[in-house]
Amino acid sequence: MQEILSTLPQVLLDGLTLGAIYAVVALGYTMVYGILELINFAHGEIFMAGAFIGTALLFGFVDIGLALNWVTLVLVLIFASLLTGVIGVGIERVAYRPLRTAPKLIPLISAVGISFILQDVVRFVAEYKTGNYIVTGQTIFENKIAIPAFSVGGYEVHASAIKSNTLIVIGIAVLIMIVLDIFVNRTKWGIAMRAVAQDRATAALMGINVNKVISLTFFIGSAIGGATGVLYAQQYATINPFIGFILGLKAFTAAVLGGIGNIRGAMFGGLLIGLLEVFAAANLGILTGGALGAEYKDVFAFIILILVLIFKPAGLFGQAVKEKV
């Protein structure tokens, strides 16, 4: 108990950071699923592409002698999200739109294919440019804010430290979520998006340009996914072309946990899974007496997914949907 508690502030902070990243990536899954009923397997790879684009841009900025500060970070975020947004729209146009009327299995296969193509293209470019596909990027905000040790009710709590970057990650992620929530619930385009998600044919009859709305959904989902990639690269410094796969899996779990198609649910699910994962990584060894170590942290998200599917397939905030015949 003492051991767990003493590291708790650090665990909570790390968990919140990771959870914020999962939450934003989960938004991309949930938006696309809500509107097309398609698991966009390539979304994790778009996140990864965002991380690489951001890192490449920062390298470029350093080369031309720009100072790395607030302005560069904002520039990189904007550029990377625009680019990944365009990639997302392109993927939808090339690989999903022709298959909209096909049996359900076919677009899933196409999505898996796209995700493999993205992985390999990024790997190729990275390896060609740097000689190694594992890339360590530039970190803009490296200074740490220390939180001193203190004791609560007789329990010692160790000192913990936050990278100032952590605050930025959490801040931007929260900002993205709030803006998206307002966009979907308050604006005209947001209403159109929800209408298409509810009933595509009727929405079209009401004068909504369905293809445009779907493209917009992909753009937004991919853009925020790419921006999160940039934040991830800032936070963890080392990236490789395969980070998107397992992270995508966890983000999808977050989306299912929150009720797929439900945007607020995805945010909550992401935070919960991030916290659980970091808690497990830090304390699994202590709780099981050393039998299970931090290696099993990836198993957690998966077990949560299975449990949710058994006991509450509609997710925590979703409504059970009856299939239309």
Add this chain to the structure above:
Amino acid sequence: MKKLTSLFSNSRTFQSVLILLIVLCASTSLYLMDKSVTSFLLLLCSFLLLYYTTFSNWIKWGVGALIAFAVIPVAASGGPSQQVYMEVAVMAGIYIAMALGLNIVVGFAGLLDLGFVAFFALGAYVYGIFASPQAQALFQNSSIFPLGGESFWLFIIIGALVAALFGIILGVPVLRVKGDYLAIVTLGFGEIIRIVFNNLDKPVNITNGALGISGIPQPKLFGFTFTQSSHIYFVVLIVLGFVIYAVRRFEDSKLGRSWKAIREDEIASQAMGIPLVKTKLWAFALGASFSGMMGVLFAAKNQFVDPTSFTLLESITILVMVILGGMGSVPGVILGAAIISILNLQILTEITLFLTQNLHVPEVFSPAKMQRLLFGLVLVGIAIYRPQGLIPAKNKTYKIADLKAKLTQKKGKSKETTTSI
């Protein structure tokens, strides 16, 4: 070209002469030349040609078996690279059987399984743990372990059963909900199995962790040990033959027809009285069991298993085989699996060798590294342009008149019996 195809489809003499010619040419050149990938491929192409002939099924199977059991091993034995060819043939056989297993899940039942290699890993580890000295370390005061190579034959069945069991355990929670979740759950399961095998060296050392299990015995039968790939080849052929037979029987059975019905329309088939979960579980368990079976073979062939053989890339490779060949089409899947595994094992490595050694192309451009890109392109391309695959699936057709005749015959008989009573 048109003339040629029409000649081929109309004249049986032409067909038999052509196949004989190809088999003869390919096998003699394979026998005489030291390393000739082209002739090896040509020899394999004769199977495809055989499939398109108009002979009766019995003749096709007979000739096919003759080529597989006699011509290929003899022709390959000519040079020092015999074991290379046989190794490729063995791996191709293992992949074909696995692809046929996945075809039940993806092709017949229409459930996307992205972690199929997990069942392969289960089979491989079950044999690896109990047949190697690893088991001795696990059960220290037991004298029966390690089970030797004689137990291999039993483990083919055990591997299949264990894989099927895990398929059911995984399938029960997932198959009750929507089908698309299955893809992501199996994706996760494939990864989890790898992580678990990678870390199961503590607290109790079961899988020896990332180091893998070595010293797995080769199959033994009546004192004969199958040491070389050219020996294992025959084991693979027999198992593969069984798998093909089983899959074909399943396809036309009541179960197989229910799978296809579910694939086409879940709600309608449920309305027709097909138990959805049970039928899907059967597909899942049967597909997994083929994979587990081949896992045992794989472990025995390599004498070594470690978690790196069971990555996501492997699962996707098998999926690409099924999609490329044609979902639900047994000959198509065999063709797809053969193409992809030979591409992977021989053609890509040959091209890479040629590029880096003769043209001094930097290693980044080597096509062997671009498997993911290649597979991705195949998946997207097939999904958009030819979803039915290279050889589209054919449903068995029934002539209504024949069925009616049978029915009246039966009715007549039953009437007779009732009247006689």
